[in-house]
Amino acid sequence: MRTLPILIAVLLSTLSPDVLAEDASRPSGTATVPLQDLIPLYAQREAPAAPPPMEALVKSDLTGRLTAEALLVEGHFEVEVLADGRWTQVRLLQLDADTYPTRLPTLEGATVGVVDGYLCLVTRKAGRYELEVGLAVRSSAAGAERRAQLRFGAHAAPVPLTLEADTSVFTLMEPLPSSAGEGFTVYPAQGALRVGWRAAAPVARGEKVQVRPPLEPRITEASATWVSTLEGRATLRVAYTLSLDREQPLELMLPEGHALERVTLNAIPVPAEAEGGVVNLKVAPARLGETGGALEVVLTRELGVFHLSGRLKLALPRVSWPVAELRARAHFPSVFNYRREGGSLEQVDAADAPAMEAASLPGKVLHFRQYLVAASAPTLELGYSVDISQSYFR
Template sequence: MSTLSLVVGLLLTTADAQASTPGGTATVPLDQLIPLYAQREAPKPAPPPTEALVKSQLKGRLSSEALLVDGHFDVEVLADGRWTQVRLLQLDADTYPSELPTLEDATVGVVDGYLCLLTRKAGRYAFDVSLSVRSPGAGPERRAQLRFGPQVSPVPLALEADTSVFTLMEPLPASASEAYAVYPVQGSLRVGWRAAVAQGAQKPQVRPPLEPRITEAHASWVSTLEGRATLRVSYSLSLDREQPLELELPEGHRLERVTLNAIPVPVEAQEGVLKLKAAPARLGETGGTLEVVLARELGVFHLSGRLKLALPRVSWPVAELRARAHFPAVFNYRREGGSLEQVEAATVAEAASSGLPGKELSFRQYLVAASAPTLELGYSVDISNSYFR
């Protein structure tokens, strides 16, 4: 077997290699030397100057007994292939993590009294944590301290404090976001506060009662040619609790039915006065509805005549009242008196949408208080569409 042999002298340059490898020469065939040369170990890369870089933002708010902190951390881990522990915050005896994140390829937890990020893979990890820093001791004055870990640069704390509830123990600069800036001192954030009013001296706030009133009322008269008329009045109530309400019915009217918040109410008028208890439609709301239906005999319509109409007198003030009259179409009607003022008649489309027969007349009155709105109408036969004029 003819093989080109080559004598190669291996010069060992590193001190470790010189100590562990004996010196000398060896004769190796060329076809075996080339694979050995290709398999030589590459030099290891230099380790990073630091294991990780950390950016952080902290926000806080006060409670009666603790400082509540929300922190955002952006950690850039440089070391790879081995475990890296980044100490973020030091947890004293009165500091408790209330919310910790779940990360991929990393873990955030408490190790040896520190809030730490643990990973063995290089990369960027962004996450949020929440802490509760309780104030030791008792009494109205409270103090809390939060210390940074050795691998985190101290940053200010943006503190939200309601000065009507809490008084800060020392003046703090205010930031543009309507929060106070607490700057670290010797790697720690310290906050002191006390309640503006002692806890035992606080009295429950009682909201003054809402003055009951009627924001809007809608009334409608509907009459046949024989004079049988129906009056329907709907009231929009404004109140925050059960309140007494009285309605004095107009003379000559009889009560058909009453509904409160769309529920029929079994009440009867006593000597023309209807007394009931009004309440909001739902608990905690400030609105309700009341509907009253009355009936009356106007008498047979003649060729001409006068109609005297009236609405119930309500014990609550009425901000705005709108009324409509639907009377036989064979007559012309004109307002001749009363507190209700006539307004422009509704359009044909609006009249048709109401579904009520006859001619429609519209009226309104503002600021009705302790009085019964009235209306006087004169009527005469309408001959505008007759053949003989």
């Protein structure tokens, strides 16, 4: 009979004080609860939180500059991590064999480093993280040319790179639009930024540098197209062929009653606004070292509903540069006959009209032309009346 207390004492001595205290504080036993009381308790239980739609959102801004053998990139990232309580890996940039990190930040609650060939932010805490990184992208050489590329990670949307390049030291191989000063914009293609350049040829000692005189900017030719519906809504598209050797200002004065729809420079849309009917632009050659560019302007206007007969007064924008030759074409409703009644544009026959881009546009086609336009807005006045040539009653 004395062995039972000794066995109980031995079992109690093997348990830690924390376990004994926890068992003593935890209630034990069973309880019977009526169903009508259990249902409200079951409804009040906490539902598991839904996972976020994505692990993180990334906003980035990249700038770069060229050296003789590499592209140096500075990146600013704003990362919003949505997942909390579990490890999240945000892949920002892909580091190829020729890409090396030169500067990595130290963050509170997160780590930035290279993981499986990617520049990543790793954390298990939700929140906003801002980081600055530096990268060196070593170029591959093909003769005198150098090429470098930087790929984006899976979580970072591709964004343009603002590139600083001294054109007296480097010649860019890609057609890059100029942003300001010596800055150029490199747009991503297929998830990567690609830059090509070569070093400018050194000038021999004692050799004089031949400086080309600045090219007087002008417009070698312009083509305009009017298209109007029977309800009187007209669209005017004007394309200018530019002759220039550097960035230059260009001013367009819109005709009265016209609204600016869009402007493209070298096939790239550019932001532009008409202030008081005047559009001020900065135009540049399509490629570095070339002397040609292209500008296209699209305008709209309400001509009013066509009547049985009437008169149309049309005009083109006034350009601050001289225009050597202007060709115009009008596509108006085919139920009318048209006759030129005035204006600076002269009508020409279709057979004598210069070749313009073929377009499957409806309506009757009229051709016009003007030479040597300077500091003026080309105008055209047309009279129209119902075409009864196909009527049985005359």
